[in-house]
Amino acid sequence: MPKITSISPVAAEAARAAEVSAVSDTASASAVPSMTGPSGCRGRRKKPGGALFATVGWVVALACLLPMLAVSLAALTGGTETIRHLMDTVLPGYVGTTLVLVLLVALGTGMVGVGAAWLVTMTRFPGVRVMEVVLILPLAFPAYVLAYAYTFVLDHPGVVQTTLRQVTGWGPRDYWFPEIRSVGGAAVMLVLVLYPYVYLLARAAFLQQSAGAFLAARALGNTSLQAFWRVSLPMARPAIASGVLLAVMETIADFGTVSYFGVQTFATGIYTSWFSLADRAGAAQLALCLLGFALTLAVAERATRGRARYHHAGKHQAKMPPVDLHGFKAALAFGLCVLPVLLGFLLPVVILAQMGMESEQNLFSKRYLGFLQNSLTLAMTAALLTVVAAVCLGFYQRLRPGRPSALAGHVSRLGYAVPGGVIAVGLMVPFAAFDNTLDAWMQANFEIRTGLLITGSIWLLVAAYMVRFLAAALGAYEGGQSTVHANMDAAARSLGQSPLGMLRRVHLPILTPSLMTALLIVFVDVMKELPATLIMRPFNYDTLAVQAYRLASDERLEGAAVPSLVIMLVGLLPVILICRQVGRRS
Template sequence: MAQQSSLPNTPRVIRGKAPRDGQRGLAAVAVLVAAVCALPMLAVALAALSGGTDTVAHLMRTVLPGYAGTTLLLVALVSLGTFAVGVGAAWLVTMTRFPAVRLFEVALVLPLAFPAYVLAYAYTHVLDHPGIVQSTLRAVMGWGPRDYWFPEIRSVGGAAVMLVLVLYPYVYLLARAAFLQQSATTFLAARALGSSAWAAFFKVSLPLARPAIAGGVLLAVMETIADFGTVAYFGVQTFATGIYTSWFSLADRAGAAQLALCLLSFALLLAMLERAQRGRAKYHDPSRRQQTMEPAALRGPAAAAAVLLCSVPVVLGALLPIVILLNMGLGSEQNLLSPRYMGFIRNSLTLAAVAAVLTVLAAISVGFFQRLRPGRLSNGAAYVARLGYAVPGGVIAVGLLVPFAGFDNALDAWMRATFDISTGLLVTGSIWLLVVAYLVRFLAAALGAYEGGQAMVAANMDAAARSLGQTPTGTLRRVHLPILAPSLLTALLIVFVDVMKELPATLIMRPFNYDTLAVQAYRLASDERLDGAAVPSLVIVAMGLLPVILICRQVGRQR
C-alpha cells in the first residue's frame, strides 16, 4: 500500500518543481531582454531632460521647425505614395485577371530587397545634371545648362519617390492578404444594389481592408522616419540627419539627445497606432458564407493598362536599378575580391550573423516565456521587446552611447585615481555594443516570425510533454524547436539582411576602422563616387533577395 500511495506523488513532484525552476530562469532572460530594449529609450529621455532648456530653446529657434516640417512632409508623401501603389497593385492582381498576373503577384514584392539609399545612388547617377538623361537631352535639343527645367532628384520629392518604391510592398502584401480573405457576398450585394465595380470597391472592399492597409502604411511611415542614407545623400534635413549632425559635426550630445527624443516620441506614437490598427484588423461575415471572389477578366485596353500599372513599380523599384548598378559597377575601379573589400564583406557577414543568432535566441526566450506563463510580466516583456522596430537606428545609437560612454569614462577615472591605469573605452565603440543595437532594432521582426510559427504548435503538445516529465527547457528543445525550424530560419534571414542594410546605427557606433558594405557604399556616395558605391550596393541587394525569395514563395501559395 505504501508503494501504491507513493506512485501518484512522484510525477507531481516532477511536474511542480522542475518547471518552476525552468520558468524562473526563462523569466529572468525575458526580463533582461526587455530591459536591454528599454535602455536606449530611457537613456535618450534622461539625456534629453538633462540637456537644459538653453539647448531646447536654441533648437526651437534654429533647426527644429525645419526638421519637423520636412519630416512631416516626407511622411505625408510616402503615406500617399505607398497607399496608392500598394493598394492599387494588390487590387489588380487579386481581383482581376490579365496577362502575366501570376508573375506580377510575385514580382511586386522584389523592391523590398532594396535599401532606399541604394535606389538613391542609382537614380542620381542617371537623372542628375551630369547623368545620361539630362546629357542626352542637352545633346539632342542643343540646350545649355540653364535653357531647360528638369525635376531635381536631390529633393524631398526625390527622397519620397525612392522610399515609396522600396516601401510599397509592405502595403501591397497586407492589402493583398486582406482582399483574399474577403467574402464576395458583400461586394456582390453592393453590385446588385446598383453600384458600379469602382463604387463597390470604394464603399465595400476598401473599408473592409482598411485596418490591414493602415497597418502597412504605418510600417512604411516608421521606416521613413528611420531612414538616414537616402535623406542624408539628397541633403534633406530631417530628424534622422539632424541627430547625426548634432552628434558628430557639432559634438552637441545634448542637442542630439533632444532631437532623438522628438523622433522617439513620434515613432512610439506611430507604434501605438499600428498596434491599435492590428488589434482591430478583424472581419466577420454575418452571413457565415465565405464565397470566394471571382476575379474579373480584363481584355484589350483594360488588360494593357493593368500590365502597365503593375510593371511600373517593378521596373522602377527593382529591374532598372539592377541594370543601372551593374553598369556602374562594371565601369568602376572597385575590386570586390581585393583584400580591402573582403574585409568589408567579412565585417558585414560577422555582424549580421552574430546579431541574427542572438536576436533569434532573444525572441525565443521572450516568445516562449509569454506562451508558458501568460500574464502581465510576460506580456509586458514582449510589448517592450517589440518597441524596437519603431525606434530609428540613430535614436538607438544615441541611447546606447550616452550611458555606456558615461560608464567607460567613470571607470577610467576611477582606475586612474586608484591604480594609475587607464582602461580607455571598454564598451563604447565595441562590436558587442553595436550588436546590442541591432538586437534592439530588429527583435520585433524575429519575434513576429517566431510567434507566427509558434501558433502552429498545439497546446496539447505542451501538456503531453509536461506529463512525461519534461522541463520547460526540454519542451522547448524537443518539441517546439523542431516544429519551428522553418520559422526560425525565416527570422534568421530577415534579421541577417536587415543588419546588412542598416546604416545609421552602424555609421554612429561602429568601432574605429571597422567598416561594412553599407558604410563603404555611403562613404563613396558622399564623395560623389557613385560608380564605386554601386559595387557594395549590389552585394547588399543580393543579400536582400534571400528573404524576399521566401516571401515570394509564400505569396505564390496563398491563392
Template sequence: MLRPTQRAKRRAPASLSGLAWLVAAICLLPMVAVAIAALSGGTDTIVHLADTVLGRYAANTVLLVVLVSFGTFAIGVGAAWLVTMTRFPMVKILEVALVLPLAFPAYVLAYAYTHMLDHPGIVQTTLRSLMGWGPRDYWFPEIRSLGGAAVMLILVLYPYVYLLARASFLQQSGSTFMAARALGSRPWVALWRVSLPLARPAIAAGVLLAVMETIADFGTVAYFGVQTFATGIYTSWFSLGDRAGAAQLALCLLSFALLLAVLERVQRGRAKYHDPTRTQKHHPPITLKGWAAAGAALLCGIPVFFGAIIPVIALFSLGIGSEQDLLSPRYLGFIRNSLLLASIAAGLTLGAAIILGFYQRTQPGRAASTSVYAARLGYAVPGGVIAVGLLVPFAAFDNVLDAWMRATFDISTGLLITGSIWLLVFAYMVRFLAAALGAYEGGQALVHANMDAASRSLGKGPFATLRRVHLPILTPSLLTALLIVFVDVMKELPATLILRPFNYDTLAVQAYRLASDERLDGAAVPSLVIVAVGLLPVILICRQVGRE
C-alpha cells in the same frame, strides 16, 4: 483540472522570466537614456534648436511622412486589388514581382537614380543631345530634393502595404463585393465602399510600417540633402559635437515614433470586422480585356520597373566601370565585417525572441505581455535614436570604470564596451527584435498546448520541452526570422555609422561614404552586394505569394 498553460505557468523556472525581463530592459534602455540625457541637458540647446533648425526638421519629416503614406497606399492597395480581383496578361508574374523592390535599401535607389537623372546623367545628356538645348535652356525635376527622397522611399516601401492588403483581399468573402456589383456599383466603386473598409486594419498596418521606416531613414535624406530629425541627430553628434542637442532631437523623434506605434496599436484593437459569409467561396475574378487589361498590366509593372529593374541596370552599368575589386583585401574586410555583424546580431536577436516567446507561452499573463510589448517597441524607434540611447549610458560607464581602474590599479581599460562591436550588436537586437518575434510567434501557433502537457507527463522540464518539442517544429519559422534579421542588419546604416568601432566599416558604410564623395560608380559595387543578400528573404516571400 488545470489547463496545459496553467500547469506550465506553475513549473516555469524563475531564470526564464529573469532572462525575458533582461531582454526587455535592454530594449527599453535606449529610450530611457535618451529621455534622461535630453531632459538633463538644459533648455539652452533646445531653445537654440527651436530658433534655428527644429521647425525645418519637423516640417520636412512630416511632409516626407505624408508623401510616403499617400504613395505607398496608392501603389500598394491599387496593385493588390488588381492582382487579386482581376485577371489580365502576366498577372501571375506581376503579383510575385511586385515584392522585389523590398530587397533594395532606399539609399541604394537614391544612388542609382542620381546617376541617371542628375545634370551629367544619361537622361539629361540625351535630352540635350536630341533637342540641341544648352544647360540653361530647359527645366528638369531635381532628384536631390524632398520629393526625390519621397519617391525613393515609396518605391521600396510600398511592398509592405501591398503584401498586407493582398492578404486581406484574399481572405475576404466574395458575397459582399458581388452584392455591391448586383446593386449597380462599378468595380472601383465596390472597391472603395466594400473591399477597402474590410481591409482597413491591414492597410493601415502596412502604411504605418512604411511610415516608421521613413522616419528611421538616414541614408536617402542625408544623400539628397534633406534635413530631417534623422540627419539632425547625426549632424549634432558628430559634426557639431553637441551631445545634448543630439539627445533632445532624438527625444523629439522618439516621441513621434512612439505616437505612431500607439496609433497603430489603437487602430488594430478597434478596427475589427466580422463577416458571417466568410466561409463562402471567393468571388470570381473580373477578366479584363483590351485597353483595360493593358492598363492594369502597365500600372502593376511600373513600380516593378522603376523599383527593381532600372536600379539593377543602373548599378551594374556603374559597377562595371568602377574598378572596384570585390576580391581585394579591403573589400573582403568590408564583407567579413558585414557578415560577422549580421550573423552575431541575427543569432542574438533570435535567441532573445525565443526567450520572450517561450516566457509568454509558459507564464501567460500581464507580466509576460508587458515584457514582449516593451521588446517590440524597438522596431518603432529609429536606428539613430537607439544608437544615441545606448552610447550615452555605456560611454559614461566606460569612463567611470576607466577612472576607477586608473586610480586603483594604475591600469587604463579604455573604451571597453563603446569601442567594441557588442554595443552595435545590441543596437541591432533592439531595432529588429520585433521582426524576429513576429516570425517566432507565427510558428509557435502550430505547437499545440497538449504537446507541452505530453512532454511534462514524460518528465521533461520547460527547457527540455523547448529544445526537444518546440524548436524542431519551429525550425522553418526560426530560419525565416534569422534570415530577416540578417538582411536587415546588412542594410542598416544610421546606427552603424554612429556606433561602429574605429576603422570598422561595413558594406553599407562603404557605399554611403563613396556616394557622399560623389563616387557613385564605386558605391554601386557594395550596393549590389547588399541588394543580392537582400533578395534572399524576398525570394522566400515570393515563394509564399506564389503558393497562395
C-alpha cells in the same frame, strides 16, 4: 506544421501523447494538475527552467527599454539652452520636412500597394500570376541604393540630362528638369522600395474577403469602383494601415537616402549633432523628438485599429470572382503592375551593374573582402543573438501567460518603432558615461587607464541591432509557435521534461523553419542598416553599407555601385522566400 517523423524521439512521443490527450482537454488538465504550461491552472508547480526564461525575458525587455530611457534622461538633463537654440534654428525645418516626407510616402505606398493588390487579386489579365509574385522584388533594395542609381542617371551630369542637352542644344539654364535631390525625390525612392509592405498585407486582406458585401453593393446600383471604395477598401483598412505604418516607420528611420539628397530630417539632424557638432545633448533631444513622433504614430494606428471591427457573414462565403480583362484594359492593368517593378527593381539593377563595371572597385580585393567579412560577422552575430532572445522571450510568454510576460513582449517590440539613430544615441550615452566613470576611478585608485571598454565595441553595436530588429524575429517565431498545440506541452511535461528540455526536444525541432526565417530576416536587415552602424561602429571597422555611403558622399557613384549590388543580392534571399510563399497561395 512540419512532419513529426523528422524530429526528436521525445517530440514524436509528445506528439503521440498529445493526440490522445486532445480527446479531452479537461481530462488532460486534471491528469497533470502540476504542470507549468499555457493551460493557466492555478497552483501549478514550477519546474526548473521556468525562472530562467522569465529572467532572460525580462533582461531582453529591459535591454530594449534602455535606449529610450537613456535618450529621455539625457535630453531632459541636457539643459534648455540647446533645445531653445534648436527651436530657433533647425527644429522647425526638421519637423516640417519629416512630416512632408511621411505624408508623401504614406500616400504613395498606399496608392501603389493597394492598387497593385486589387488588380492582381480581383482581375485577371495576361501575366497576372507573374505580376503578383514579382511585385515583391523591390523590397530587396535599401532606399539609399536606389538613390545612388537614379542620381547617377537623372542628375545634371547624368545620361538623361546630358542626352537632352545634346539633342536640343539647350544650355543648363534653358530648361526645367525635376530635381532628384529633393524631398520629392527622396519620397519617390522610399515609395519604390516600401510599397511591398502595403501590397502584401492588402493582398492578403482582399483574398480573405467574401463576395457577399461586394455583390450586395453592386446590386444596390454601385459601380465596381464605387463598391471597391465603399465596401472592399474599408474592410481591408486594418491591414492597409498596418502596411502604411511599417512604411512610415522605415521612412522616419531612413538616414542614407535623406542624407545623400541633402534633405534635413530628424535622422540627419541626430547624426550631424553627434558627429559634426559634437553636441551630445542636442543629439539626445532630437532623438527624443523623433522617438516621441514614432511612438505617437504607432499608438495612434493601434488605437484606431482597435476600435474597428469587421466580420464576415460566415466561414463558407464564396470568394469574389475575379473580373477578366481584355484588350486595352488588360494592357493598362499589366502596365500599372509592371511599372513599380520596373522602376523599383529592374532598372536599378541594370544601372548599378553598368556603374559597377565602369568603376575601379574590385570586390575580391583584400580591402573589400574585409568589408564583406565585417558585414557578415555583424549580421550573423546579431541574427543569432536576436533569434535566441526572441526564443527565450516567446517561450517565457508561452510558459507563463499573463500580464508580466505580455508586458515584456510589448516592451521588446518597441524597438522596431524606434529609428536606428535613436537606439544608437540611447546606448552610447549611458555606456560612455559608465566607461568614463570607470576609467576615472581606476586611474585615481590604481593609476590604470581602462579606456572605453564597452563604447565603440562590436558587442554594443550588436546589442543595438538586437533592440532594433527583435520585433521581426519575435513575429517569425510566434508565427511558428502557434502551430505547436498546447497538448504537446502537456504531453512532454507528463513525460518528465523540464521547460528547457521541452524547448530543446519538442519546440525547436518543430520550429526550425520559422527560426531559419527569423535568422534570415534579421541577417538581411542588419546588412542594410546604416544609421546605427555609422554612429556605433568601432574605429576603422567599416561594412559594405558604410563603404557605399562613404563613396556616394564623395560623389564616387560608380564605386558605390559595387557594395550596393552585394547588399541588394543579399536582400534578395528573404524576398525569394516570400515570393515562393505567395506563389503557393496563388
